[in-house]
Amino acid sequence: MNFYAPWDIRVTLDFFLGGLGIGAFLFAALLSFYDRKRYREMIKISAYIAPISIILGLLALITELGKPARFITTIFRFNPSSVMSWGVFLQSGFVLFALIFAYLIMKNKEDSGMTDLTLILGSLLALAVGLYQGLLLSANVGRSLWSGGLVPVMFLFSSILTGTAVVLLICSLKVSTVSNVTQRETATVDGQSKDFSFTGLLFGLIVANITIVLVWFISLNKGTLETQKALDYLISNHGIIWWGGVIIVGLLIPLVLVLSQLNKRKNNLTTTPIISALILFGGFVLKHIVLIVGQVRFPFL
Amino acid sequence: MPNYAMVIDLHKCTGCGACAITCKNENNVQEGFFWSNYVHKTTGEFPNVRFEFMPTLCNHCEDAPCVKACPVGAMYKDKNGITLHDPEKCIGCKSCMIADPYGVIYFNKERPHKFWNSSENAIHNGTSSGKEVADKAGAPIPYYNPEREKTYAGIRPQGIVEKCTFCDHRVKDGEKPYCVESCPAGARIFGDLDDPHSEIIYLISKHGAKQLKAELGTKPKVFYIRSY
Numbered sequence: 001m002n003f004y005a006p007w008d009i010r011v012t013l014d015f016f017l018g019g020l021g022i023g024a025f026l027f028a029a030l031l032s033f034y035d036r037k038r039y040r041e042m043i044k045i046s047a048y049i050a051p052i053s054i055i056l057g058l059l060a061l062i063t064e065l066g067k068p069a070r071f072i073t074t075i076f077r078f079n080p081s082s083v084m085s086w087g088v089f090l091q092s093g094f095v096l097f098a099l100i101f102a103y104l105i106m107k108n109k110e111d112s113g114m115t116d117l118t119l120i121l122g123s124l125l126a127l128a129v130g131l132y133q134g135l136l137l138s139a140n141v142g143r144s145l146w147s148g149g150l151v152p153v154m155f156l157f158s159s160i161l162t163g164t165a166v167v168l169l170i171c172s173l174k175v176s177t178v179s180n181v182t183q184r185e186t187a188t189v190d191g192q193s194k195d196f197s198f199t200g201l202l203f204g205l206i207v208a209n210i211t212i213v214l215v216w217f218i219s220l221n222k223g224t225l226e227t228q229k230a231l232d233y234l235i236s237n238h239g240i241i242w243w244g245g246v247i248i249v250g251l252l253i254p255l256v257l258v259l260s261q262l263n264k265r266k267n268n269l270t271t272t273p274i275i276s277a278l279i280l281f282g283g284f285v286l287k288h289i290v291l292i293v294g295q296v297r298f299p300f301l
Numbered sequence: 302m303p304n305y306a307m308v309i310d311l312h313k314c315t316g317c318g319a320c321a322i323t324c325k326n327e328n329n330v331q332e333g334f335f336w337s338n339y340v341h342k343t344t345g346e347f348p349n350v351r352f353e354f355m356p357t358l359c360n361h362c363e364d365a366p367c368v369k370a371c372p373v374g375a376m377y378k379d380k381n382g383i384t385l386h387d388p389e390k391c392i393g394c395k396s397c398m399i400a401d402p403y404g405v406i407y408f409n410k411e412r413p414h415k416f417w418n419s420s421e422n423a424i425h426n427g428t429s430s431g432k433e434v435a436d437k438a439g440a441p442i443p444y445y446n447p448e449r450e451k452t453y454a455g456i457r458p459q460g461i462v463e464k465c466t467f468c469d470h471r472v473k474d475g476e477k478p479y480c481v482e483s484c485p486a487g488a489r490i491f492g493d494l495d496d497p498h499s500e501i502i503y504l505i506s507k508h509g510a511k512q513l514k515a516e517l518g519t520k521p522k523v524f525y526i527r528s529y
């Protein structure tokens with residue numbers, strides 16, 4: 001079936017890059033409240049990734065507009081029933097907090113009360129932005145693939161996972177921090193908190209993502225004729241990239257690699273970048289495929 | 302204030318497609334866009350064949366999802382129940398197209414009416430171009446209807462969406478939408494849904510009516526009566 005998808009890959013880029021931004025921010029918040037001295041370097045990287053990534057995503061979205069210069073009017077022509085209208089404010093708010101946080105980190109003010117406040121409010125906005133992306137899709141009536149309310153949660157979890165992965169990827173590529181990233185289950189050093197288990201976090205996030213993707217898939221499959229039709233379209237036209245790209249490459253292989261790393265309980269310098277890269281690929285494809293296939297329109301007659 | 306709606310009598314409709322063509326004329330609608338459109342389907346095997354033909358257009362829903370989705374209020378409900386679009390406000394985000402369950406909103410991805418703006422030969426080895434014809438006609442397109450400018454952009458520019466307006470420029474002067482006017486079978490009836498004595502209310506109560514995707518709760522105001 002040939003169809004015209006009004007929203008193209010630039011919207012996926014917004015979802016994906018925005019997702020990296022909120023994921024990185026939440027990761028920074030987690031590490032900050034865990035032990036901000038020890039993971040200073042990672043927090044710093046996350047703090048920089050968050051605003052850069054979401055701003056790049058927004059730029060991609062703006063180029064998607066037919067009248068990009070009118071983007072600014074969304075601020076004073078607020079429509080309370082429009083999810084996109086809310087999104088403009090949520091994303092702008094998040095960008096603001098992400099920038100403040102990056103500034104505080106840059107100025108070495110991570111211990112100030114201001115930082116904590118920024119982290120808490122920024123995290124709330126990050127969660128809201130994460131949910132907003134999926135709501136932009138699921139709030140539309142008659143779009144079977146997006147119906148049922150699970151898409152926002154699925155996108156949020158994907159964002160948290162990919163945001164974490166991108167920070168780990170960049171950190172693991174920086175040799176100085178490799179040991180930080182990959183040493184996880186080692187013994188507690190005197191006077192320090194227990195090592196943060198990055199592998200454990202990845203494991204939890206991947207399992208959460210697999211669970212929600214499966215629940216979404218099964219509930220559509222067991223749903224009305226319309227939702228089954230949408231799912232059939234997805235599988236018959238994009239089955240390989242769905243099963244191969246999203247599920248196997250993006251989730252299951254990373255899961256196996258993470259499990260083997262957890263099992264060995266030792267440094268594994270090679271797998272972290274690979275796991276992260278696979279997760280990023282899978283996360284991008286997931287959002288893209290759900291966005292594009294959801295726009296297919298089935299005939300009335 | 303009236304609450305405008307339309308009844309399409311599928312029994313009378315001959316499937317000639319005049320509504321789709323005349324609409325383009327009245328509203329300067331460009332190639333590939335169909336404010337007034339139709340779908341058809343053939344089922345069964347000879348000799349037991351069934352052919353269905355259904356004219357479609359914007360349903361001017363009472364609870365219009367495109368209006369809800371628009372982040373800048375460019376898509377809006379007029380007091381008379383017609384769903385309208387403000388080309389000055391539109392940012393071209395296409396949220397309305399995503400929200401619209403009927404596929405009746407079109408996006409001007411490129412400069413519209415390319416053919417009439419092009420200096421290329423209209424016919425292979427010919428001597429005239431679309432642009433030449435339009436220039437000689439003294440209008441942006443040879444069949445340009447300036448009446449359309451009264452309430453909407455005469456031709457909608459690149460970067461914004463467009464859709465059926467129930468010919469609000471005609472309706473405000475007491476005329477009927479042009480598809481209604483031009484239907485040779487008299488299959489399209491336009492009227493006020495809130496007037497208990499209107500013809501559309503009479504037809505809907507007499508025959509019972511079907512609305513497209515009524516289950517979505519958008520309260521569409523194009524009612525189909527009888528069947529082909």
Ligand code: SF4
Nearest residue numbers: 371391392394395397
């Ligand atoms: S494309 Fe224009 S009319 Fe449609 S939702 Fe966006 S701003 Fe509103």
